[in-house]
Amino acid sequence: MPIDERERARRRRLAKAHIDAENAHDLDAIMASFASDAMNVVNNDVSTTSEGIRQVHALFGLGPEPGILSDLRVVPEHEHFTDEEIVHEGRFRGVHTGSAPGFPPPSGQSIELPYIVVYRFDDNDKLVSERATIDMSPLTRALFPIGSTP
């Protein structure tokens, strides 16, 4: 790979700080990890403003107040490096206690949402792009209980 161990360590440190802030449910610390012109993409939803990015994190339950999920933990399980990014495979773990437009009603169940997130940091150690695909289907299990595979 064109990047060296020092660059890998930098990205690893920055990603960890971002996730630590998420797991502390500290929205200000989360937002401090983003560049002012950052982009956040979760599935097909794109946020390009600080307020939008803050709202997305709060919606999931990464702020001080519960969102769709309470007791939410971000659990990265595998890391990868591309030329410009650090990529995590992991799971969101929480309890489905919150409701929001477009989401199924709360089930009260403990759930895990598998994800892949691609993080890109700039030379100023700020997150300029966070692109996530999250399998949200565990939230729908109360409505669609049969089958978890194609």
Place this chain on the structure above:
Amino acid sequence: MSDTPTKPDTKDLRARRGFMLGALAALPAATLLTACGDPADELGDDGELSQVERPLDKNRRGCAISPELARERLRRRALLDRHVGGENAHVLSSIMETFAPDAEMHFNGASFLDSDAIAAAHAGFGMSELPGGIAGLVVVEDRVYYTDDEILVRGRILGQHVGQIGPFPPSNLAVDLPYHAFYRFNQQGKLVSERVIMDWTPLARA
């Protein structure tokens, strides 16, 4: 969400990448400066690899990529094109030919550990000659990344949700299902691991 998904012409892409592999094989063993990412994107229409780092936006940095690494990336990309080409052609035998006998597929945390299960999963979506859950299915790759030993794709599956898929009954809606997928190919050019995370909850919006 698209109401009328169109199928991209993958034939041109495959031909272009085959040409590029030939062009790269003739390169001297010197370090080449390219933009980061896909070496295929650095080749002009004439198949010549740019020797000059091109201007990058402020969040992109230049990368020095050796010819060996460029060749390995193009190898992965050509193999990926063959796999996705089979999916978009809806030819299950072509898809399965890209897998090694001991391949594993993981979809949203569910594991498919033999050829029959992997084939059934692809067919269930609508990637075979027979009708599946999504009619007119098209796999669209929006971005390709290279890791140390895999190729990562950010993309979408487009089509019409006409049949049962997993827990989701047909909605008859046009759907746009975003995904990230890691693909690992062995030295024999076979896919040994496909790991997909997809938001398939748009299928629940009947």
